[in-house]
Amino acid sequence: MYRIVDPADAADYLRAWCATALRSRIPAYETLVRRIRKHFDAIVAAVQLGLSNSRLEGINAKIRLIQRRSFGHANLDNLTAMIYLCLGGITITLPTARRDG
Structure with a gap:
């Protein structure tokens, strides 16, 4: 529809x-x-x-994947931190990454 x-x-x-x-x-x-x-x-x-909950369902699926990959987290704070890391839009540059400049 x-x-x-x-x-x-x-x-x-x-x-x-x-x-x-x-x-x-x-x-x-x-x-x-x-x-x-x-x-x-x-x-x-x-x-x-034009409302849909598809974006929310996508985020929920990613959170379930994070939980499955980790075989469960020791506490809720660790799970919350991993969710923010994976879905928060933060890009972390590793110290070993080559920097152009």
Whole structure:
């Protein structure tokens, strides 16, 4: 819906999709339609405003990778420091790195 629908048409598109899903009589789709209808206004607003949590999900995946690579940290401060080091945008130049100048 984010890519193929004009944001102004999001509500109509979602209503049409829900109607089609209900006609299928698939129980999982019926459950999904109930959830969509419960949050309909928020979903349409997110599409119209271009909101997405993809960046946050990417950061969460990187944090999980940091945890897995380290086989767990001795304490929370060590994990926090590693997260800041890996995701904080800091570039550390090693003392052995060649400096042009």
